[in-house]
Amino acid sequence: MATGWAGDGAVQDQIDATVEDAVKxxxxxxxxxxxxTHCEECDAPIPAARREAVPGVRLCVACQSAHDEEAAFSGYNRRGSKDSQLR
Structure with a gap:
């Protein structure tokens, strides 16, 4: 494919650099x-294995799960369906 002044792998290099920046x-x-050592919400002990697996952990598994469920809910339809665009 002719790309003008760009090298053969320039597009892929740009994609790789963008992904690398996002990961960083x-x-x-x-x-x-x-x-x-204890959950900051419910004061339950956080196991040592969890503290090793998740650096800087502040919540127990139960509280973290509840927090993730709250964060996952959004009142907006972000799928971009026609119904959401017509309202």
Whole structure:
């Protein structure tokens, strides 16, 4: 495929660089450091295995699951269906 002045792999290189930047940004947003020994919401003990697996953990599994369910719900239809666009 003729790409003008760009090299043969320039498009793929740009895609790879974009993905790499997104991964770095996501990794920088992860919490670091030692986690809490007890959940900050319900004060239940957090097992050592969870603290090792999730650096900077602050919630027990039950509270984290509840938090994730709340964050996953959105009052908006983000699928872009025609119904949501016509309203």
């Amino acid at each position: 940004r996501a990794r920088n947003q992860l919490k670091k450091g030692p986690g809490l």
